[in-house]
Amino acid sequence: MVTEEKIRRINELAAKSKSTGLTEKEKAEQKALRNEYIQAVRRSLKANLELIRLVDENGREIGPLPRKYKH
Incomplete structure (x- = not known):
């Protein structure tokens, strides 16, 4: 599960990447x-797609999505 903390960290690393760059560990x-x-x-x-019915x-x-669309 992706927590708010992880999303915050993703955004922090993205901002740092644009400003000063990232270390190999941060990358x-x-x-x-x-x-x-x-x-x-x-x-x-x-x-969500599996909940779709035709x-x-x-x-x-008349049924769910045809099997060929399910991966």
Whole structure:
């Protein structure tokens, strides 16, 4: 889970990267935090997409998204 503290740290590292640059240790930390954030966004998006149901013109549910769209 990406906490507010981790998001704050991502933003701190981004700002420092633009102003004075990052050490190798900070670059590694930034990469790890960004990867964790991206994975959390992907999980959230996937969960939301799995809730989508197709409905015909009469309002009847005809099923979930076709399997080929699920990854």
